[in-house]
Amino acid sequence: xxxxxxxxxxxxxxxxxxxxxxxxxxxxxxxxxxxxxxxxxxxxxxxxxxxxxxxxxxxxxxxxxxxxxxxxxxxxxxxxxxxxxxxxxxxxxxxxxxxxxxxxxxxxxxxxxxxxxxxxxxxxxxxxxxxxxxxxxxxxxxxxxxxxxxxxxxxxxxxxxxxxxxxxxxxxxxxxxxxxxxxxxxxxxxxxxxxxxxxxxxxxxxxxxxxxxxxxxxxxxxxxxxxxxxxxxxxxxxxxxxxxxxxxxxxxxxxxxxxxxxxxxxxxxxxxxxxxxxxxxxxxxxxxxxxxxxxxxxxxxxxxxxxxxxxxxxxxxxxxxxxxxxxxxxxxxxxxxxxxxxxxxxxxxxxxxxxxxxxxxxxxxxxxxxxxxxxxxxxxxxxxxxxxxxxxxxxxxxxxxxxxxxxxxxxxxxxxxxxxxxxxxxxxxxxxxxxxxxxxxxxxxxxxxxxxxxxxxxxxxxxxxxxxxxxxxxxxxxxxxxxxxxxxxxxxxxxxxxxxxxxxxxxxxxxxxxxxxxxxxxxxxxxxxxxxxxxxxxxxxxxxxxxxxxxxxxxxxxx
Numbered sequence: 001x002x003x004x005x006x007x008x009x010x011x012x013x014x015x016x017x018x019x020x021x022x023x024x025x026x027x028x029x030x031x032x033x034x035x036x037x038x039x040x041x042x043x044x045x046x047x048x049x050x051x052x053x054x055x056x057x058x059x060x061x062x063x064x065x066x067x068x069x070x071x072x073x074x075x076x077x078x079x080x081x082x083x084x085x086x087x088x089x090x091x092x093x094x095x096x097x098x099x100x101x102x103x104x105x106x107x108x109x110x111x112x113x114x115x116x117x118x119x120x121x122x123x124x125x126x127x128x129x130x131x132x133x134x135x136x137x138x139x140x141x142x143x144x145x146x147x148x149x150x151x152x153x154x155x156x157x158x159x160x161x162x163x164x165x166x167x168x169x170x171x172x173x174x175x176x177x178x179x180x181x182x183x184x185x186x187x188x189x190x191x192x193x194x195x196x197x198x199x200x201x202x203x204x205x206x207x208x209x210x211x212x213x214x215x216x217x218x219x220x221x222x223x224x225x226x227x228x229x230x231x232x233x234x235x236x237x238x239x240x241x242x243x244x245x246x247x248x249x250x251x252x253x254x255x256x257x258x259x260x261x262x263x264x265x266x267x268x269x270x271x272x273x274x275x276x277x278x279x280x281x282x283x284x285x286x287x288x289x290x291x292x293x294x295x296x297x298x299x300x301x302x303x304x305x306x307x308x309x310x311x312x313x314x315x316x317x318x319x320x321x322x323x324x325x326x327x328x329x330x331x332x333x334x335x336x337x338x339x340x341x342x343x344x345x346x347x348x349x350x351x352x353x354x355x356x357x358x359x360x361x362x363x364x365x366x367x368x369x370x371x372x373x374x375x376x377x378x379x380x381x382x383x384x385x386x387x388x389x390x391x392x393x394x395x396x397x398x399x400x401x402x403x404x405x406x407x408x409x410x411x412x413x414x415x416x417x418x419x420x421x422x423x424x425x426x427x428x429x430x431x432x433x434x435x436x437x438x439x440x441x442x443x444x445x446x447x448x449x450x451x452x453x454x455x456x457x458x459x460x461x462x463x464x465x466x467x468x469x470x471x472x473x474x475x476x477x478x479x480x481x482x483x484x485x486x487x488x489x490x491x492x493x494x495x496x497x498x499x500x501x502x503x504x505x506x507x508x509x510x511x512x513x514x515x516x517x518x519x520x521x522x523x524x525x526x527x528x529x530x531x532x533x534x535x536x537x538x539x540x541x542x543x544x545x546x547x548x549x550x551x552x553x554x555x556x557x558x559x
Contacts, residue, residue: 004034004035005032005033005034005035005072006033006034006035006037006073006074006176006177006209007032007033007056007071007072007073007177007209007211008032008033008070008071008072009029009030009031009032009052009056009069009070009071009072010030010069010070010071010072011028011029011030011068011069011070012026012028012029012030012052012055012067012068012069012070012071013026013027013028013029013067013068013069014026014048014051014055014060014065014066014067014233015065015066016064016065016066017062017063017064017065017066024233025048025051025065025233026048026051026052026055026233026234027233027234028069028234028235029048029052029069029230029233029234029235030235031228031235031238033177033209033211034209035176035207035209036203036204036207036208036209037209037210037225037226038199038200038203038209038210038212038223038224038225038226039209039210039211039212039224039225039226039227039228040212040213040214040220040223040224040226040227040228040241041053041211041212041213041214041228041230042213042214042215042216042217042220042227042228042229042230042256043215043229043230043231044215044231044273044486044488044489045215045456045457045458045486045489046232046456047230047231047232047233048230048232048233048234049181049213049215049230050181050213051233052213052230053096053179053181053211053213055067055071056071056073056078056094056179056211057086057090057094057096057179058078058079058081058086058090067079073089073093073094073177074093074176091118091121091122091173091175092122092173092174092175093173093175093176093177094175094176094177094178094179095169095170095171095173095175095177095178095179096170096178096179096180096181097163097166097167097170097178097179097180097181097183098166098181099181099182099183099185104166105154105162105165105166106154107153107154107155108153109153110150110151110152110153111149111150111151111152111153111154111157111165112134112149112150112151114165114169115134115150115165115168115169115172116130116131116134118169118172118173119133119134119172119173122172122173123172123173133172134150134168134172137168137171137172138168140171140202140205141164141167141168141171141198141202142164142194142198143161143164143165143168146161158349158350159187159188159191159349160187160188160191160194160195160349163183163184163187163191163195164195164198166183167183167195167198167199167202171202171206171208174206175208176207176208176209177208177209177210177211178199178203178208178209178210178211179210179211179213180199180210180211180212180213181213182213182214182215183195183199183212184196184214184219185214185215185216185483185484187349188348188349188513189513189514189515189554189557189558190348190553190554190557191348191349192219192557193557196219196222196223199212199223200223212224215486215487216487217245217256217257217487218260221241221245224241225240225241226238226239226240226241227239227240227241227244227245229244229250229252229253229256231252236250236252236253237249237250237252237253245257251276251277252273252277254276255271255273255276255277256273256487256488258271258276259271259272259273259276259487259488259491260487260516261491261494261516261517261519261520262516262520263516263519263543263558265285266285266286266291266520266540267283267284267285267286267520268284268285268286269283269284269495269498270491270494270495270520271283271491272488272491272492272495273488294523295523297340298338298339298340298341298523299338299341301338301339303336303337303338304337304338304339304373304374304474304475304507305336305337305360305371305372305373305475306335306336306337306370306371306372307333307334307335307336307337307360307369307370307371307372308334308369308370308371308372309332309333309334309368309369309370310330310332310333310334310356310359310366310368310369310370310371311328311330311331311332311333311366311367311368311369312328312329312330312352312355312359312364312366312367312531313327313328313329313367314327314329315327328531329352329355329531330352330355330356330359330366330531331530331531331532332369332532333352333356333369333532333533334533335526335533335536337475337507337509338507339474339505339507340501340505340506340507341507341508341523341524342501342507342508342510342521342522342523342524343508343509343510343522343523343524343525343526344510344511344512344518344521344522344524344525344526344539345357345509345510345511345512345525345526345528346512346513346515346518346525346526346527346528346554347513347527347528347529347534347554348513348529348554349513350530351528351529351530351531352528352530352531352532353479353511353528354479354511355531356528357395357477357479357509357511359371360393360477360509361390361393361395361477362378362379362381362386362389362390365379366379373389373392373393387421391421391471391473392471392473392474392475393473393474393475393476393477394468394469394471394473394475394476394477395468395476395477395479396461396464396465396468396476396477396478396479396481397464397479397481398479398480398481398483398484399484400457400458400460400461400463400464400484400485401452401457401460401484403460403464404452404460404463404464405452406451406452406453408451409448409449409450409451410434410438410447410448410449410450410451410455410463411431411434411448411449413463413467414433414434414437414438414463414466414467414470415430415431415433415434415470416467417467417470417471418430418433418470418471421471423471431448433470434448434466435448437466437469437470438466440466440469440500440503441462441463441465441466441469441496441500442462442492442496443459443462443463443466447459447463456489457484457485457486457489458485458486458489458492458493461481461482461484461485461489461493462493462496464481465481465493465496465497465500469500469504469506472504473506474506474507475506475507475508475509476506476507476508476509477508477509477511478497478508478509478510478511478512479511480511480512480513481493481497481510482494482512482517483512483513483514490517494517494520494521497521498521508521510522514558515543515554515555515558516558518539519539519540519543522539523538523539524536524537524538524539525537525538525539525542527542527548527550527551527554529550534548534550534551535547535548535550535551542555543555
């Protein structure tokens with residue numbers, strides 16, 4: 001081990017503890033991290049990134065996983081240490097920031113108590129010293145502007161703030177190695193940028209080494225000194241940031257680098273890794289004249305849905321004897337949605353995108369204003385008419401993991417809305433319809449009787465799409481429908497959505513915080529900020545020349 005190395009992973013192998021021949025999950029993984037260095041570990045879902053991180057912390061169940069090789073940290077092989085020695089390292093010398101801060105934080109404990117608990121476990125400090133340590137770090141992670149932060153529960157702060165709390169928690173014990181597992185995946189683009197800068201600043205001020213795990217090379221490019229590319233449990237390429245990004249050797253690395261939607265040109269179809277590796281694939285650019293002709297056709301007809309002066313307030317009590325507090329979630333929203341259009345709703349968390357979607361679906365009721373669909377104000381519909389309306393307006397959820405019922409197989413999931421609306425009742429006809437829908441979303445009849453836990457993230461999202469289109473809706477609301485997916489799977493799902501739109505003449509409301517994705521998908525976009533429409537218009541024009549500072553901030557934050 002080199003003198004400057006803090007961690008050296010050498011010929012790490014992880015196998016499932018069973019006798020099946022295809023039980024290798026990691027195969028001869030070797031890399032090192034120097035002191036005060038940021039190493040980016042990049043790969044798609046299932047490539048072995050998180051397994052590598054968990055093995056460094058010895059968090060893998062030895063009854064399920066067989067681990068061999070060496071993980072040398074501060075000249076000790078972690079794989080040979082006893083449990084007490086490993087527990088002294090965890091949290092104190094090696095800390096981890098998890099991907100999803102909401103599930104990583106305890107919802108029943110205040111933030112202050114969770115931070116104090118970490119200090120009590122690992123640090124020999126009195127209460128006043130602990131509080132001082134916490135306050136010093138809160139200033140460093142820029143959370144000092146939140147009043148009574150330590151008395152708040154996790155649900156009372158935003159996603160970006162939760163992630164900063166997780167970073168504070170990880171740094172409390174002055175670790176020498178920080179493992180950041182997809183720390184920005186679920187965050188808005190501007191917040192992503194802030195968190196990346198924060199990790200970089202803390203790395204310098206706290207003399208940290210960082211293992212930064214991500215599926216997004218554009219993020220890793222901004223932060224890492226060295227990059228390791230992982231595919232199917234094996235390292236296929238590694239090198240310095242400049243070498244790997246400017247002169248990648250492996251075709252897979254080259255494919256990963258070129259997969260993000262373009263900021264400048266419009267492609268008919270997004271490249272996927274499989275297509276790029278197929279040398280016959282050519283990007284087909286949509287000519288401005290072709291796009292203009294298509295938009296003219298869409299906007300020459302009356303709107304399918306018209307929203308006028310929608311206002312939505314949330315009322316909350318601050319305490320048992322306190323006055324009611326009113327929060328304006330939507331303020332005088334006006335928009336028109338046309339048949340065959342893809343309308344993008346863009347903005348940071350809390351701007352009102354999802355509230356507007358819920359209002360359109362009538363899950364939430366507006367306090368004032370009208371929503372006209374096919375000549376009727378849907379805010380005044382009876383329960384019976386509302387049921388018919390909801391058949392016409394369907395939703396694709398953000399999280400493909402929590403949006404599927406784990407007790408229902410794929411066939412039952414897809415046919416559930418068909419049975420509810422009594423479109424088909426015959427069992428054979430229902431199975432036939434489910435099979436056709438699977439084919440429509442790029443799967444096969446082999447998936448009919450599988451359960452959600454047997455599917456990948458991309459396959460689950462395809463099932464969610466199949467369920468949404470099962471009723472032949474007129475409007476589909478895609479609420480952050482690809483934000484939880486890898487860039488390669490994201491490209492596949494976006495291509496699928498466009499293909500289905502062309503085939504069935506769907507109309508989409510596409511909600512996202514990723515402007516590069518919105519620009520690729522949408523005919524028109526609406527930028528929302530604090531419940532109001534900040535700016536709207538053609539994505540190409542807004543990207544080229546944003547009128548508002550807020551829109552410019554969103555565009556500048558694209559990595």
